[in-house]
Amino acid sequence: MNETAAKPEVFYLDEEISRVRGSGMLSYRSSRLPTWCPGCGFFGIEHALTEAIRELGIKSHELVVVSGIGCTGRYPFFINGYGIHALHGRALPVATGAKIARPELNVAALTGDGDCMGIGIGHLPHACRRNTDIVCVLFDNNIYGLTKGQTSPTTPTRQQTNSHPFGNPDVPLDPVRFVLGAGASFVARGYAGRPRDMQVLFREAFLHKGFSFVHIMSPCVTFDKVNYTYQRLNELIMPLPKRHDFTDLNMAMERALDRELFLGLFYKEERPTFAEQMRSYAERAGGEK
């Protein structure tokens, strides 16, 4: 595996530009340029997400992107669609309200590790069990980037950060374990350095009827030089084994608890969404007034 990664691929800039132009991808780009640091993993995530949206044929005016605060939060400014740059931690409630109000539109909630696993974690398990038909992408760079390098809820124990110069005393949260435990109906993990794999996960997440949670590990090249670096993640990640049965919650939990950082679809379950559930109740009650 390391051998294939070592072989360099050659790109020519002008060929790349004409390929991108021809692909129609730019129609999903707004006129604003991303504000992320050069080398940030978020470029990869943005590319894969936009590609998945394009692949699915979702039109700009049918797309609603909700985000919280943090480096992730800026995404709606860079994509051509309806966007809500909400409050810190509150992407999920806003996205839920938006989807319930207009079920015919496609709603994605983009959150960061501080956003989703810190200040806004109170909303996460409820979004999982409510099973509204939205896609939630967690841009996890295990650091607070926009405020310049403080410990986040996913920062490993002992890692030194600007807020913990002698090391983080807390045990990090594992987002995949968390949402599996809370009853999410679609749980996947990707890596910002693997855009093609991410694109597949995002596509599946959009196609899944219910709350889809995609955890993306992404390097913060500016403030994390030790943990989630490209080099280290390239070594740590491993695709889920072929025999992994994503309909088996026990197996999914086992893989999530494994020391290996597995990538792929952990778990998927078909069950009625919030809207379907409410509609069936209302229809049943509709007769008597």
Next chain:
Amino acid sequence: MRKIDLTIEICGSSGDGTLAAGDILAMTLSHLGYHTLSFDVYPAEIRGFGKCVAHTRVSDAPLYSVGRGVDVLVSLNDPYSIEQAPSLKERAVVLFDSWPLKEVGEGECVAGHLKPGNYLYGVPMGELSQRSTHGWRSRNIVALGALAGLFDMDVDGFLERLTSKFKKKAGVAEQVAAAFKAGVDYVRENLLKIDPLSLALDKKPEQKGYALLSGNEAAAQGALDAKCRFYAGYPITPATKIMEILSARLPREGGTVVQTEDEISAIGMVTGAAFMGKRAMTATSGPGLCLMSEFIGYNVMAENSVVILDGQRGGPATGLPTKTEQSDLMMAMFGTNGDAPRIVVAPTSVAECHYWVAEAFYLAEKYQVPVIVLSDLFLATCKTNVILAKIDPKKLAANKVPTAEQMKDYRRQLVTDDGVSPRTIPGTVGGEFVVSGLEQDEEGTPAYDAKTHTMMTEKRHRKMRTALENDVPRPERFGCNGKASLGVLSWGSTMGAVVEAVERACEKGHKVAALKQVVLNPLHVEDLKAFCADCETLLVPELNYGGQFANWLSMHVSAPMRRLCRVNTRPLSYQDVLEEIENISGDGK
């Protein structure tokens, strides 16, 4: 002048059917053509036994406030009723159970705790219930029968209404009718009426389509009439009832109610739904409004149309969850960081709860701003008979849609003369935009420069002026015309007591006037100044410690104001205000 104005209290232990009897009494009186205003008092803690009081004021003219003092006390539980005895008026009537369920110990009978001048009637409610229905549980109905017989009510009309309420339950209607008749017959045959109180009406009043509603029920109806299609909320006293009503009714209108994990999520979902072009609201109380305050600022910044109802209760913190107060005014006006102008309305009656919730949706949608509706525990839970206003169909679609010209280069934050930017509804081709809590320029790009921030802050404030000029009604003046020796200013449910007190003070010859405004922000300052100039002295009654409304008015007018502030967990009665008016005016009239 009112011919009839009686306050009736039914007091008992939970399990006695106290509140049920109060409910039936108010409903029936209202049906018979009286004006009623009723509310229940019960402990915050849920437990098997506790004191319950059903309080009903009844009159032949519209009622806007509670009365102080009790004219008729019906005791279903004497030890609890003894606690009510101090509030009896001089000529009050007490009906007690002379055949109680339990043996009464020494000093435990309400009869031993009355004031001189009170009239006492013993009705063997337990015995009559047992004889008429072969059970103890109809004591409350026997008591209603005794009330109807004793105070010359239309007994047949009462009975008809009573049985129709229970007609769905087999056998119950007959039992209820028997118990009711037993009460009526007993007082007619055995009691010699010596008290002067009566509920006899000179002529049968015409039924005018009154509905008996609480403030919460009226607010929920207002939301439905205004085509609200999304509600998210978290249970909190006293606003929960609105969620319960809408949960049952919104799905039939194609709407949705979500019970959320907390109030932050509730306002978050409302924000999302409003962004999508749906009329959306949440209702909460003070502690919930605290949690929502960051989103209030967000919706000011993102120019999003949300409606938030705050049923105020005693505070701060968890405070007094089942007691009324008006102490959230400052939070509603200012709660959140930054310069965040929003519309604040405070309905003063149950009927206005309906109208102003509906109006709040219109204002929110038209001016793209959060609208906070301030109710309070008393207004939310008291039931009174009201005629609901018709909602103007023109107000059901108030979004400012961009013109074809504007769509060519659509800018969500376009700076306009009236301060309102045209808004596309998500799903519109070519109308894509991003809203943010960050300051944005016209195109929607985050911008932190001085020019943009100044321009956009002005725009957000300009909308309030536009709203004031176009959609905020001028304040209403009550009482005497011309110069007044005393002017009363108040807000929310306390205004009801002021209106009644001023009406009575004027009848007594005092030169008193009152000014009522439901919209508290933005304010018609010129009208306020003119009123203050007309009055020698100003009085501001309200239910909080320091006079929050007086402080708010003092930011706009320089006239000194006397404050009548109470935090005694009860709504102000008209007598409270009337006494203060008389204190200030003296005999000078």
